Amino acid sequence: MQKANQNADKKEKKLKGNQKLALERIYRLFELAAENEKYAKRYVALAKRIGEKTRTSIPRELKTQHCTKCNSLKVVKTTKTPFLIIKCEECKHTKKYPLKNKEKN
Numbered sequence: 001m002q003k004a005n006q007n008a009d010k011k012e013k014k015l016k017g018n019q020k021l022a023l024e025r026i027y028r029l030f031e032l033a034a035e036n037e038k039y040a041k042r043y044v045a046l047a048k049r050i051g052e053k054t055r056t057s058i059p060r061e062l063k064t065q066h067c068t069k070c071n072s073l074k075v076v077k078t079t080k081t082p083f084l085i086i087k088c089e090e091c092k093h094t095k096k097y098p099l100k101n102k103e104k105n
């Protein structure tokens with residue numbers, strides 16, 4: 001647990017000022033997307049654009065919450081070691097992410 005926190009600190013130091021702000025905005029937009037179903041896709045699209053413009057990568061925890069193709073938040077997560085599979089309920093798009101060591105157990 002402590003080790004993970006140290007890693008997070010290291011990552012944060014590398015970020016530039018505008019990237020820190022961008023990350024805050026990305027988190028906020030995903031929060032809003034979860035609350036507001038009607039504009040969810042729009043909020044996710046905005047978050048992605050902020051990431052592109054400021055060259056900030058979207059955190060993994062958020063990346064695995066939405067469909068990368070249609071930005072829908074309605075996804076089903078299944079674990080198939082060694083992958084985490086995200087399947088969209090709207091467009092049936094699937095994406096595989098390699099599992100991290102701590103998630104394998």
Ligand SMILES: [Zn+2]
Pocket residue numbers: 067068069070071072088089090091092093
């Ligand atoms: Zn989709």
